[in-house]
Amino acid sequence: MTLYVSALHLDAHACRQLRITDGYSLHRVVYSLYDDVRSEQQKQGSVPSGIQWADKGGDSRGRKILMMADRPPHEPQAGxxxxxxxxxxxxxxxxxxxxxxxxxxxxxxxxxxxxxxxxRAAILSWFCQRAEGWGFNVDPRQVQVESINILKMHMSPERIITLQQATVSGRLTVSHTENFRKSFMQGIGRARAFGCGLLQIVPQLEYQFFDE
Incomplete structure (x- = not known):
């Protein structure tokens, strides 16, 4: 499968132009960049959208959004x-x-x-227990929970969704190639439509694990 990796850079003006105010507005902007190739039946059957993304944050000057999909994105209205x-x-x-x-x-x-x-301790334990099912192994001593945030999304004036996000980082070793490929291509865990689950990985030489 061909995968397209993208970075969307938004300065303060672009954020205002795209009306980015919360996690749901980011979801809206990301999904507007891709054609929805699923049929109505596939949507009802919870077939993955083929789109993953992660908000890398920023400051008053702007922000960066990472995206990965099985098709190329359109040019954004701003950014x-x-x-x-x-x-x-x-x-x-x-x-x-x-x-x-x-x-x-x-x-x-x-x-x-x-x-x-x-x-943090409970989240780390949960992650380490789930890792094997995602196709990789982790050493708890080489994994950390960097941050825990509460994301509030205004779906409508009457409906607000609260979502907990935890950023986990470290090192992993692939234990089941096909499961790992699936996890990477489809994302892991819940709330993937709202910026969770994208495995951001960088290859490491095996000897580096033991030289430190």
């Missing part, structure tokens, strides 16, 4: 867009440095409802 194709060999390595913004939750066995996992 500067850079796009490149991901090389075929990028996922052929066994070790990577990574960073990922996640929405850590746990499903209640009786009610089936999702509840947020709170606290």
């Amino acid at each position: 500067c867009l850079e796009t490149r194709l991901l090389s075929d060999s990028f996922l052929s390595h066994s070790c990577y440095r990574f960073s990922v913004c996640l929405n850590p939750t746990r499903r209640h066995a009786q009610t089936g409802k999702q509840s947020a996992i709170t606290g």
